Amino acid sequence: MVKPIIQVKDVSFTYPGSEEKVLNHANLSIDEGEFIAIIGGNGSGKSTLCKTFNGLIPQFYVGDFEGEVQLGDRETSKYSVAELSKDIGYVYQDFENQIMRPTVIDDASFAPLNFGLKDYQERGLWALEVTGISTIANEFIWQLSGGQKHLLAIAAVLSMKPKVLIVDEPVAQLDPQHAEEVYKVLKKLNEELGMTIIVIEHHAEFIADYCHSVVLMDQGRILWKEPVKTALSKVDELVLHGIYPPQITQAANRMQTTRHHCNGLPITLAEGIEYFCHFPQVIPFPYTEDRQKVPTKEQPIISFEKTALQFQDLRRQRKQVLHNIHTSFYEGERIAIVGNNGAGKSSLIKLIAGIVKPTSGEVKVLNHTATKASPEKLGKYVSYVYQNPEEMFIEDSIKKEIELFLKARKVPDFEETVKTILYDFALSELQDKDARLLSGGQKRRVSLAIAAAMQPHIILLDExxxxxxxxxKKHVVHMLETLKEHVKTIIIATHDMQLVAEWATRIIVMHKGEIIADGNRYDIFGDELLLQKAGLIIPQIIELSLKLGLPKPLYTIEEFCSYFHSVEGEGLAYEYV
Amino acid sequence: MNMYKSLSDKFSLEYVKGELLKTAYGSGDTFLGRLDPRTLIFWYLFFAIVPWFIHNEIILVSFLLFMLMMTYLARVSRLILFILCIGLLSEITVLFIISLFFGGDLASIGPLFWLTIKLAVISLASVAIFTSLDPEKFSDALLRLGVPAQVSFSVSYGYRILPTLIEEFHKVILSYRLRGKPPEKTGLLYWRMGVYYMKILVLSFYPLILNGAKRSRTTVEALETKGFSHSTNNQDVKKLKTAYFSFHRNDYFFIAFSIFYIGLSFTLSIYY
Structure with a gap:
């Protein structure tokens, strides 16, 4: 009999000064050795719930707490957080702030050292070994990439060899390849060490591949806990709560006219192939790829001429970030720049914004040489949206943020423009709030609104x-459509291949500071070698259509579904047992 | 505009960050860097306090020579030395101008010169020590010498967060620049540009502080989950943290030489 390791009994919690219950009579039991995903829309109480597991709530948050949480056989309110933390590790969403020490090995062994364990160094080294970053043990933390920092944050918690590990959004800031790596580490911990793993996750593909069960939360309540297959098959219910199951599951759900799928829908690629290979196909093939028109003698909006960029790192070593970039962008293009962390995507768009200057070569933006112009001057034509919206927030209300640029340039009737923008981005009601205090999605909206208010010719978006x-995310994609009305060219640097597949007309693949491919989605997603080299993982639906041997890759669920005749639910039952 | 460009290229925040971190952490391979942190702290305490009470010119000059030697041994960053020189020069100039208002004349240069020498000795000692003593060792030494763990940890954490803060500061400044507009006329000696940049620098501190305050929430919680409160009251943990401390032959040699040198300076001052 498996013992429950965490039991939440009728827990409610209200933050001080708020009427709303963040947790509302929550009940949950998690068994030892489970790999569990907690899902729910923004603000449904996922992080709050996890903070009750190690006693941070109620001990570090004043507020109204009711109910009882047990970790093993200890009631969390009766032990200090430090004491409980020997058994339960917590990796925050903003994990960078939980790295305390200047070097990797120091940070990894910090917790066992604090608890006075004599073998603290061995534990630190072991944790680095498990997470696969032992080669960087002596590096300083500010020299690490985002992915390495995340693995370090996990290692630093692992060195206590806890029974439970909670990871809040393990892959949010990682490229697909590094994300896969993190999940493999978690899987290893779960299978080899029997550690209970709890993740808060939006990416259903990872849940399908790695988790055993799923907990759905909504407005502080725990709606259900189900085995992963049953959970992800509840497509309509999940979508209602703002969660999108794997593309394969969505497609399968759409194909079924009668909605009783007692055995569940396919949730992984392998299951998807099995499922769809029995479907009758529509002939003739309904889609022809719209080859993008080759830009002719048109004047480019942005052009790079043999541009290279070097940085000097802290050890005074020169690091080549971009090599010999030679390309042009034209009006009306929707450009996606893809590639792994560290491939040079951000540097490329920073060159266009004039934030960094090339070491050699030239960048021209609308006939201005970006190499010579100040960021203020380019700001008239180009607006750059940071990856982290908070870094754009420099005023104390949303309205002021949006006004700032227009006021500085003394644009006549700027009040009208601000009003329109606030309305377009659904911010009218929030306009007097401080942007820093909003939710993640709202912050992103504000950052896009700030950029749109600058009425630029070119807009650059980093992730x-x-x-x-x-x-x-769907909302952001929709807003990109809105932006299109105001802007000539949009350039996005991203890891999000679904966004690329559905939105971009031109894809630029970067690898180690070079452009290794430049084409439309057909050129890029059809080239397996290229994808491998650049470390890209294509959206599930495209991969499925390739694996099924369809004449052409299909890019959206809609396209995919129109390729098959839907079948009656009954006919399917025997096929999917 | 060009003067601004070349200046801002040399003094980019990146460069400052690099120099600061090198000063703070890049000390392991010098003679001074290998000494026990406690030796360095005691040595520094002497040279930070005693020169204030010395008026003998020979002793001051010999101290200055000693400090120059130390600065050389510690391989102090050029940026730091440059800032130090500027500081000392402006200090003597400002004091001299003030002395003119109070009826001073050229003769007041003399005493001011010796005051500056005194300050130079103390500043060079500080610079040499902090280049040689990385914040980790400094913080551990404080812990071992009985300073509360909260204080010694703040020293080490303060340095760890420094690069993050500088980076964020840089980004906030950029936000202002990307959405702002510089004055159209640069003005005499670029004074308008100067005012524009100064204003941005000052304004940038507010977002920086607000973001920092938000961030510290996670840090405080994470400190607790990593058992920091457990370590603060525990003598065994303190011992474990500083177990690597040990006096070597070089420490004794360094202390002996310093005492000998100080003694020699005092002796010289008596005879000459």
Whole structure:
């Protein structure tokens, strides 16, 4: 009999000064050795729930707490957080702030050292070994990439060898390859060490591949806990709560006219192939790829001429970030720049904004040489949206944020423009709030509104969909459509391949500071070698259509579904047992 | 505009960050860097306090020579030395101008010169020590010497967070610049540009502080989950943290040489 390791009994919690219950009579039991995902829309109480597991709530948050939480056989309110933390590790969403020490090995062994364990160094080294970052043990933390920092944050918690590990959004800021790596580490911990793993996750594909069970939360209540297959098959219910199941599951759900799928829908690629290979296909093939027109003698809006960029790192070593970039962008293009962390995507768009200057070569933006112009001057034509919206917030209300640029340039009738923008981005009601206090999705909206208010010719977006739940993400994609009306060219640097597949007309693949491919989605997603080299993982639906041997890859669920005749629910029952 | 460009290229925040971190952490491979942190702290305490009470010119000059030697041994960053020189020069100039208002004349240069030497000795000692003593060792030494763990941890954490803060500061400044507009005329000696940049620098501190305050929430919680409160009251943990401390032959040699040198300076001052 498996013992429950965490038991939440009728827990309610209200933050001080708020009427709303963040947790509302929550009940949950998690068994030892489970790998569990907690899902729910932004603000449904997922992080709050997890903070009750190690006693941070109620001990570190004043507020109204009712009910009881047990970790093993200890009631959390009767032990200090430090004491409980020997058994339960917590990796925050903003994990960078939980790294305390200047070097990797120091940070990894910090917790066992604090608890006075003599073997603290061995534990630190062991944790680095498990997470696969032992080669960087002596590096300083500010030299690490985002992915390495995340693995370090996990290692620093692991060194206590806890029974339970909670990871809040393990892959939000990682490229697909590194994300896979993190999940493999978690899987290893779960299978080899029997550690109970709890993740808060928006990416259903990862849940399908790695988790055993799923907890759905809504407005502080726990709606249900189900095995992963049953959970993800409840497509309509999940979508209602702003969560999108794997594309394969969505497609399968759409194909079924009668909605009783007692055995569940396919949730992984392998299951999807099995499921769809029995479907009758529509002939002739309904889609032909719209090849993008080759830009002719048209004047480019942005052009790079043999541009290279070097940085000097802290050890005074020169690091080549971009090599020999030679390309042009034209009006009306929707450009996506893809590639792994560290491939040079952000540097490329920073060159366009004039934030960094090339070491050699030239960048021209609308006939201005970006190399010579100040960021203020380019700001008239180009607006750059940071990956982290908070870094754009420099005023104390949303309205002022949006006004800032227009006021500085003394644009006549700027009040009208601000009003329109506030309305377009659904911010009218929030306009007097401080942008820093909003939710993740709202912050992103404000950052886009700030950029739109600058009425630029070119808009540059760095990871516009990172850290968002899928419903908010859809909203951002919708806003990109709105932006299109105001802007000549949009350039996005992103890891989000679904966004790329559905939105971009031109895809630029970067690898180690070079452009290794430049084409439309057909060129890029059809080239397996290229994808492998650049470390890209294509959206599930495209992969499925390729694996099924369809004549052409299909890019959206709608396209995919129109390729098959839907079948009656009954005919399917025997096929999917 | 060009003067601004070349200046801002040399003094980019990146460069400042690099120099600061090198000063703070890049000390392991110098002679001074390998000494026991406690030796360095005691040595520094002497040279930070005693020169204030010395008026003998020979002793001051010999101290200055000693400090120059130390600065050389510690391989102090050029940026830091440059700032130090500027500081000392402006200090003597300002004091001299003030002395003119109070009826001073050229003769007041003399005493001011010796005051500056005194300050130079103390500043060079500080710079040499902090270049040689990385914040981790400094913080551990404080812990071992009985300073509360909260204080010693703040020293080490303060340095760890420094690069993050500088980076964020940089981004906030950029936000202002990307959405702002510089004055159209630069003005005499670029004074308008100067005012524009100064204003941005000051304004940028507010978002920085607000973001920092938000961030510290996670840090405080994470400290507790990592058992920091457990370590603060526990003598065994303190011992474990500083177990690597030990006096070597070089420490004794360094202390002996310093005492000998100080003694020699005092002796010289008596005879000459």
């Amino acid at each position: 516009p969909t990172a850290n968002l739940d899928i419903a908010t």
